Amino acid sequence: MLLFFYFWLNTQSMNIQINNIQTGHGQVLVAVYQQAEGFMSVDKAIFKQAYPITKKGEISIDLPELAEGNYAVSCFHDLNNNGVLDKNMLGIPTEPYGFSQGIRPKFRAPTWDEAKFKYKKGGQVGIWLEKW
Numbered sequence: 001m002l003l004f005f006y007f008w009l010n011t012q013s014m015n016i017q018i019n020n021i022q023t024g025h026g027q028v029l030v031a032v033y034q035q036a037e038g039f040m041s042v043d044k045a046i047f048k049q050a051y052p053i054t055k056k057g058e059i060s061i062d063l064p065e066l067a068e069g070n071y072a073v074s075c076f077h078d079l080n081n082n083g084v085l086d087k088n089m090l091g092i093p094t095e096p097y098g099f100s101q102g103i104r105p106k107f108r109a110p111t112w113d114e115a116k117f118k119y120k121k122g123g124q125v126g127i128w129l130e131k132w
Contacts, residue, residue, distance in 0.1 A: 012121040014063040018075060020129045022096065024055045026079040028129075032063065033072045036112035040074060053077065072115035073100040077129050096129035104130070 018028055031045035038044025051061055076085045076097035086094045100117050103110040117125065 012065055014066050014119060015124040016061045016063065016073060017058060017124060017126045018129060019058045021053060021056050021058060021077060023079065024053060026053050026077055026081055027051060028053055028075055028077050030075040039072060039112040040109050066119060068120050070116045071119050072112055073125055073127060075127055092132050096131050098127040098129045100125050100127065102128060
């Protein structure tokens with residue numbers, strides 16, 4: 001019982017602010033990772049969810065309760081609702097995407113160390129969506 005109470009005290013909803021939504025349709029797909037192994041591999045995410053977009057601007061998402069620790073978040077605006085980040089013939093994303101820590105490498109995906117952040121109870125993560 002004491003262990004449960006300790007875990008409860010050290011968990012709280014993570015809030016994610018997704019900014020720069022340019023069109024009021026489609027969905028934003030969010031993935032949260034807790035370790036370097038499997039980062040950017042959606043099947044290794046500890047949380048993944050799609051959120052409908054109905055307006056331009058920003059949305060605020062409250063994720064389930066998470067323990068304090070290191071996390072990284074990736075997301076993209078799925079403009080055509082096909083569930084994948086569309087890319088051109090060169091492999092460059094054609095839909096807006098973003099990562100925690102505001103990391104924006106131009107010619108590669110971000111690393112775990114670049115995108116990770118220390119989450120504390122009541123913390124908020126801001127993500128800016130952009131096309132390449």
